[in-house]
Amino acid sequence: MTWHPNIKELLKDKKIDPIILFYENQIETNPSELNNYWYLGLAYLLKENYEDCESIWLLPFLExxxxxxxxxxxxxxxxxxxxxxxxxxxxxxxxxxFLIEKVLEINPSLLNIIKLFLLRFQNKTFCVEIIHEYKCLDFIKDSSNLSEGETTLILHFLDKLLDIPHQFTLDFVKVSYSKLVNNPEFQELFADKIGLMAEEKRFLIYGAKLLEITLEHQPKNLETISKIFFFYFLSRNYNQARLSAIKYQKYSSTFIEKVFASYQLLLNAIESGDWLNIQDDFLLYQENLNSLVKQQPEIQEKYIFTRLANIGKLLLYVKDELHKNRQSINGIGQLFQKQAHNYYSCPVHFSEKLKVARKLKIGYIGHTLRSHSVGLLSRWLIKNHDRTQFSIYTYFACQKNDHITEQFFINNVDQAYNSTNVVNDFITQIEKDEIDILVDLDSFTHNLTAMIMALKPAPIQVSWLGMDSNGIPNIDYFIADPYVLPDNADKYYQEKIWRLPHTYLGVNGFEIDVPNLNRKKLAIQEKAIVFLNVQSALKRNPHTIHLQMKIIKSVADSYLLIKGSGDDQLAQQLYLTIAQQEGVEQERIKFLEMTLTEATHRANIKIADVVLDTYPYNGATTTLETLWMEVPLVTRVGEQFAARNSYTFMMNAGITEGIAWSDEEYIEWGIKLGTDENLRKEVSWKLRQSKKTSPLWNGKQFTKEMEKAYQQMWKIYIQENS
Structure with a gap:
């Protein structure tokens, strides 16, 4: 059935009135031919006369x-x-x-419902609510098997629908999943959309909910359970993350699965702030790591192997044991590198041009070269490089760029390379760029960067500015200074420790905004003493909190303000439980909300008389911000890199007041700074003066020292390979 041949030219020229006249004559001549009514109604529709269109179509049904x-x-x-x-x-x-909606009034079918949805996507009138309005879920449920046409249309629809993170999307997927579970095209589409929506666009809970649908069909799929765990964990939905971690542990059968299970459980507990309940989790985790390092097993599960380089990092938050921690971290790094070469075949051939006298090519790789602590601290090095001596390249590993990226890490370098998560692409690009020295700024914080460093795409590889060096044998040097590692640290590191003459980090200060926090808002009197702790839940080791409470108890009319990421309820439970154990009134402990901007956060530090640092994992960026704001700080110095950050920054700022070498000294310094106003003023004055002379606040001097180190590293490399 089609339009009458006599009017096809009229249709083409959009001459609707003659078409209407034609079909009216046809009806008058042959009133029993119902098709003429349908086409006459269509003609009125083409003229946008919906009322006459509907009336004409109704006539045959009345008779x-x-x-x-x-x-x-x-x-x-x-x-x-x-x-x-x-x-x-x-x-x-x-x-x-309009026509498909009319069809659905007469003869509703799944095929036409999906057609309508796709049309609405095309004309930008689709909204997810119509999924339930047209009861398409009932049609899918009632269908024993989808036809080929229905399957094709549903796949086209899902390609668009999955881009909308909504409960109704989940409803549709849940009903259709069982009908499509064995369809390879659907599985590929589903995996791609989870990658796009959850991993790239960061709709993490949506990604977790989609994956939970698949568990109804494969309830013991550990890779899926682990992915759900990390989606919930990264979205800070710690309760759901813990349930996923427990489920993963329940179904784990192999040794490496059990290792990974213990890592997930402890990671979630520490980052959420559930420190009061980690003891059993930590002992199991520590025992598993020891066995892992000793056994050096072959790892078949790629999803575990890709995260392997980072699983030792939790040791740094719990115990300050340089020798034991490095032994585990080095062993894991060795295993990770071996596995990386088994999984990836991308041999790198260093060009002979590298040995010719020319500008050194320095590459910086990381996923935080943006408005993040690493980006904000490393930008001054990038900005101050001597471009007559060095060519600078940046490689962004799965990061979202922002104004800091644009200003410092793109516009300020010779070449910037942005990719997603393809290891071979990075290796190829770094080799093509003929990078001489590749500097890792991620350390334990990103799997992709660790993988690239393990495959060694540059002749010299350096770890700088991360949590600590991650023990991968193909990393040649770890940047330190005279203070941030003890003198005997060399024997514990896989990497060679390269000590700069003053500090392993120098910056040109920080941007400061107007504070939005004051004592009146917190119901604290002006003469009261305010102690402040500004650290994430990861660093809130209960042992140090006990020391802080002893300080609060000993300093009359004092308060402790707490700010940082983690689960708010667990943070309050942690601090208030320890406060009660130490005999400190709950009213003296106050919890601050997160600030909208970093500049406001820094300005708010001035509310404190004294900042109390964490241990065994010190502040780093927060310590620098505290010193820049000229506020006294108490830190406990330990053995490991993470326990000596504040120490090196304070020494380079020219102050020793507040540096404690034992728990007792930590308490003593806290009480002394809390009760001696003149001492606090003296420390603040020293910090103010240090901005004029300290290497800590001299980004240009620091850059020259790093450049000299690069040149010396290169000289050693040439001598060893000539």
Whole structure:
């Protein structure tokens, strides 16, 4: 069935009135030919006369007998469907939508419902609510098997629908998943969309919910359970993350699965702030790491191997044991590198051009070269490089760029390379760029960067500025200074420790905004003594909190303010429990909300008389910010890198007041600075003066020292390879 041949030219020229006249004559001549009514109604529709269109279509139904209605409806629907398709081809989408909606009034079907949804996507009128309005879920449920046409259309629809993170999307996926679970095209689409929506666009809970649907069909799929765990964990939905970690542990059977299970459980507990309940989790984790290092097993599960380089980092937050921690971290780094070479075949051939006298090519790689602590601290090095001596390249590992990226890490370098998560692409690019020295700024914080460093795409590889060096044998040097590692640290590191003469980090200060916090808001009197701790839940080791509470108890009219990421309820439980154990009134402990900007956060530090540092993992960026704001700080110095950050920064700022070498000294310094106003003023004055002379606040001097180190590293390399 189609339009009459005599009017096809009129249709082409959009001359609608003659078409209407033609079909009116046809009806007058042959009133029993119902198709003429359908086409006359369509002609009125093309003229956007919806009222006459509907009236014409209604006439045949008023006159026919009931037993003929199905036959007539079938022919009517066929004509409407054909015209809807023709209008879609002409890009007259509103008309096409109207026609399919009319079809659904007469003969609702899954095929036409999905057609309508796709048309609404095309004309930008789709909203997820119509999924339930048209009851398409019932049609899918009632269908024993989807036809080929239905499957094709549903896949097209899912390609668009999955881009909308909504409960109704999840409802549709849940119902259709069982019908499509064995369809390879669907599985590929589903995996790609989770990658796009959860991993790239960071709709993490949505990604977790989608994956939970798949567990109804494969409840013991550990890779899926682990991915769900990390989606919830990264979205800071710690309760759901813990449930996933427990489920993963329950179904773990192999040794490496049990190792990974203990890591997930402890990671979630520490980062959420559930420190009061970590003892058993930590002992199991520590025992598993020791066995892992000793056994050096082959790892078949790629999803575990890709995260392997980072699983030792939790040791740094719990115990300050340089020798034992490095032994585990080095062993894991060795295993990770071996596995990396088993998984990836991308041999790198260093060009002979490297040995020719020329500008050194320095590459910086990381996922935080943006408005993040690493980006904000490393930008001064990038900015101050001597471009007559060095060519600078940046490699962004799965990061979202921002104004800091643009200003310092793109506009300020010779070449910036942005990719997603393809290891071989990075290796190829770094080799093509003929990088001489590749500097890792991620350390334990990103799997992709660790993988690239393990495959060694540059002749010299350096670890700088991360949590600590991660023990990968292909990393040649770890940047330190005279203070941040003890003198005997060399024997514990896989990497060679390269000590700069003053500090392993120099910056040109920080941007400061107007504070939005004051004592009146917190109901604290002006004469009271305010202690402040600004650290994430990861660093809130209960042992140090006990020391802090002893200080609060000993300093009259003092308060402790706490700010940082983690689960708010667990943070309050942690601090208030320890406060009660130490005999400190709960009213003296106050919890601060997160600030909107870093500049405001820094300005708010001035509310404190004294900042109390964490241990065994010190502050780093927060310590620098505290010193820049000229606020005294108490730190406990330990053995490991993470326990000596504040120590090196304070020494380079020219102050020793507040540096404690034992728990007792930590308490003593806290009490002394809390009770001696003149001492606090003296420390603040020293910090103010240090901005004029300290290497800590001299980004240019620091850059020269790093450049000298690079040149010396290169000289050693040439001598060893000539």
């Amino acid at each position: 026919i007998k009931e037993n003929n209605e199905k036959i007539i409806s079938k022919s009517f629907v066929k004509i409407l469907e054909e015209e809807a398709e023709r209008q879609e081809q002409l890009n007259e989408l509103n008309i096409s939508v």
